[in-house]
Amino acid sequence: MQYMVRMTVTLPPDLDPEVREQLVAAEKAYSQRLQQEGRIAAIWRVAGQFANYCLFDVASHDELHELVSGLPMFGYIQAEVEALATHPNSIR
Ligand SMILES: O=C(O)CC1=CCC(=O)O1
Secondary structure: OEEEEEEEEOOOOOOOHHHHHHHHHHHHHHHHHHHHHOOEEEEEEOOOOOEEEEEEEOOOHHHHHHHHHOOOOHHHEEEEEEEEOOOOOOOO
16 A cells, blocks of 8 residues: 655754754664665655655555654654555556
């Protein structure tokens, strides 16, 4: 099952810079592991915003929730989820 998730990140402006750096590094490692596993099929930065679109390819709603809520930055992320179905006009 595929889901397009828009994540908008709002880190507190007064967050300790060291903690911020650790969060960013942990987020990168977690995200790259999911990409290597194919559970994040693609990720894009929204130009000009601290936000991204992530295409998840997972087995269930529950797996999606587990992965999104496991993001190190989860407490600072507003996630909007859209479930994707096959488009009847798709040639793939
Ligand atoms: O957009 C970000 O930097 C936060 C994020 C979530 C998954 C990822 O790889 O980065």
